[in-house]
Every structure is written in C-alpha cells, then in structure tokens.
Amino acid sequence: MRANAEPFDSLHSAQNSAVIVRDYIKWDDQPASLTHFSESLTRAYELAITPPAGPVLLVADSSLQEAETQRGSEHLPQLRPPSPPVGDPGAIEEAATMLVAAQSPAIVVDRLARSQAGVVSLVQLAEALQAPVIDQAGRMNMPTRHYLNQTRRAGAIIRQADVIMGVEVNDFWGTVNALADVTHRKERRISKDGARLITLTSAALGIRSNFQDFQRRQDVTLAITGDGEATLPYLLQAVRKKLTSARTRADRALKLKEAAAQIRQQDGMEAAMAWEATPISVARLCAEVGKAVEGHDWSLASHDIGLSSWPHRLWDFKEHHQYMGHMGGIGIGYTLPGAIGTALALKDRGTLVVNIIGDGDFLCAPQALWTAAHHQLPLLTIMHNNRAYHQEVMHVQRMACRHSRGIDRARVGTAIDNPNIDFGMLAKSQGVWSAGPIADPKDLGPTLKRAIEVVRAGAPALIDVVSQPR
C-alpha cells in the first residue's frame, strides 16, 4: 500500500485497511515510523494477551516497510505483560457469603480456564462448596470424570439451585432461561424464583457494539467484573474462611456422586446403540478414537458440539491442554486452521493432537493441510464425513415441515454428495498420509492404530470416516 501519490507500481491501495476487521478485533494501529512500530507491536502483544484476550492488527505501509534505517536507531521497548483484571474485593466477599450459605449452589463455566491454573482453581472451589459444575466447554474447564462435573444434568441443576454463579459464561441469560427455536419464539425461566444469580466475567471490558455476541441481558443479584481465572483464587480464599459445618456439603457430595454414576451408565447405554451401524455412529467413532489415543498425551483441538458431545462423555479430560474449546459462534472454517495452530503450539511437548472435523467445516480451508505437512505437525484428522452441511439440512427440513411442503428439496445446496468427495485423495495430494473412506466400524480400530504410528513419527494423518449426521 502506498500512502502518497507516486508513479503507478501497485494495483491497489487503501486509506483505512483495518476498518474491514475493526469490529472483530481488540485493537489496531498503523504506525508511521520504526519507533512507532516498535511501540505499537509491544502494545499490541500486551493487549492481545490481557484478558479479555483478543486479536490485534498492525498495518505497515509499504513506505515504512521499504524505507532505509540507520543501525542503532532501533527502539526496543521492554515487554511487561500487564496483570489481568481481578474482581472487586467487596464483591468477592459478597459472592463467597452467598455461595457458602446456599443449600444448592451451582457453578456454570464457559470460557474460564486460560491455563491449568484455572482448572485447578475451579476444582478446588467446587470441592470446597461441594457445588456441581456445568461446563459449557468454551475451554477445558472441569475434568470430565470428576463427580462434580454435572454438565449432563444441567437442566435439573439449574432448576433446583438457590445460588447460581456463572464464571466467564458467554450466554448467562440462555443458561437460566430456555428459548424454543420455533416460529413464534417461546421463552421460559429455568432457574427458580428467588434464586440468587452471580456473574464473574471480563466480557464487559471487551464488548463490541456492531457484531454482537453478548446475547440477552440477564438481571442478576451480583455482577463482578474481572477475569475468572485471576479472580477465582481470591474467591476460594474467601469461601474457605467462611466454611463451617461440613455436614450439608457431605450430603450433597453423596447425592452428586450417585448422580454422576447414573449419568455414566446412561452414556454407556446410549453409546452402545447403533454400535454396528453404517454409516458409522458418532458415538462409535468417538469411542474408537478415544481408545486409540489412550496412553498418549493427547489433545482434542476440535469442538464436539456437532458430535453430540461424545468425546466429553466418553474420554477422560483432565488437563487444560486436552481441549481447545470451540469456535465461539458455531461458524465453520475455524476448526482445521485452529487444529493446525494447536499442533504447532504443542509440537515441542510431543502431544498427539486430534481433530474430528465435519466435511463442510473442512472444505472451507482444505489447503491448510499443506501447512500441517510442510511443518511436519503431529495432527490426526478424523473426518466426521456426513456428506452434508448438516446443520443446514436440519434447518431447511424444519422450515419445510413448518410450511407443510415436504422435505424432498432439503438437500439441494446442502448435501455434499454425488459425487462423494475423496478426502483421503485430497489429503494425499498435499503430502498428508491418509486412509478411507471407512464405512465399516470394524475397520476403525486398525486404521486408527496405523494413523497414530504416522503421527507419532512426526507427520500429520487423515482418516475419512463415513459417519452418521450427529
């Protein structure tokens, strides 16, 4: 880009390039000098990593890029990552008082844990209170096999809770209310009358006006502005000081352990249905992958919303790096690049990164596989190949039925078949080991074993699995 008028040597230019993305990013700048660039780069990094974290953009005019510099004129600012914002001490005390006094406290988390410290603090707080945790899985927050992880009983937990605390929850209104996605929207309150609601989040510090993801506003008893992970240790300290009798909490613990055991049994029964089906059931797919990566240091870099949460229901998630959360807006196109970034970040750790990705999502940026091959990233990609933009198939079917016109055209523009895409060939064309398409569940185990050998040797692999829709 050239800011001044010169003889033509560029086809395009712009006065305000950042405006295209300004609504989506935290900050942007267009430095005018090398000193300015150094300071802006340092500021950009500090802003990007300070909660609420977010992307930043620097625009460098070609004049700045190409100008001569004098050696010794460089200005290298000191990098001092700012401390994260912590909630007000008085509000923390108030929250602790409410939680300790509660008969049925509940904790809801979403984008809480930025590191393993966040996972540890959450577990300690939940155990101190014997409070069930509902993990909405924006990040890896609560270990899946911990008896206080009562995510599968979210409805019942919210209904009976007398104090509900949401920590970095993107949609708190949707947590305590239900909105039926029908033609004439119907909403109803789930939490009981008189339940005290607490929010702890840094979201207000990064809220944007134009493209909105803050959802509906919920009246609460106490709203604390602060980063969840940074604030939890202080809340835990306050709670521990106030805890007295352990009797009620022991009773709660027993009931929650029984409930957790029942959930596990139910999940086992539901996973076993359609075990031998073709196309392969999503439960079978996730069960086979889970068993194949047992014993390895693994990380699931893809979300499992479209997989009916089977990884969370069947795998033993314990540590923060084992789950990278989801794309945020149920959009597609993020998963493969996100998984590649995860594999790059965890490469030195020797982690086996798993990416179970829908075919529609994958097709937004399939060329990203070349990046994985070029950088020899330990990434195992499993195609959840349901041969459709399936969310659209379901939506179009619903609209068709509501208008009583039959669903025979629901697959027009939504199906990805006729011909079927050979994802194995697509992967091979970019230097990635591949297998498939696999439609018989009995072939999954042996193929996964071979693929993992490839990944452990330091290269990406892809298995195309013809799967059920959800």
Place this chain on the structure above:
Amino acid sequence: MRRIPLWLLVTMATGMAQLASPNSAQSSDPSTEDPGYQAYMRNGCYACHGTWGQGSVAGAPLAPNVLPLAAFTSYLRAPAGVMPPYDAKVLDDATVAKIHAYLGSIPAASTGIDPFQR
C-alpha cells in the same frame, strides 16, 4: 388429550429395555429394502434421530422402545420443542405406520460394550 413428551417416555423406556433384553444383539444394519426404513430416511428422520433411531444432540432416541402408534403419530403431528410438525399432507398415516414398524424392529443395544476411554 394431554401430550406426553416423546423424549421423556423414550428416555425412561430405554433404560428399562436395556435390562429387559440383555442379550439382544445389534449385529447388522436394517435392510435397505424395508419400506419403513426407506420412509424413515426419505422423510429426513435420520437427520436428527440417527439411522437406527439412536438419538443425538439434535433429536431424542426413538428406539429401541417406541411409543405406541397413536401416541407416536400424535407427537409427530404436533411436537413440543424444536422438532418440526409433520402433518398428514407431508407424511400420511400409512407411512407413519411403516416408520413406526421399522423403529419397533430395532433391538436393544448389545451388552458388554465398553465405549469409555480408560
């Protein structure tokens, strides 16, 4: 008539069915020649409920224990929640009966399957 949520009845019944039929084996796919299976697939039921009616995040389990035909049909015509209605113009009673029969033919899950990661 008071509508009984399908998801509730099927969820409760599924648990009992697992105990009642411990040795039923799901060893093979349903026949693609089955007119009920064909109707089930053609009308998009599989999209949310799975090809064996096993359920998913998008739709409740329908098998192995299916509601009686009258209740099944009633719910199909006027469902609660996000499931769209299938009126008689879109799905006539005879086709509903075929779909119902197909779902009724699906056995309970085999026992002895351990899907959990260690």
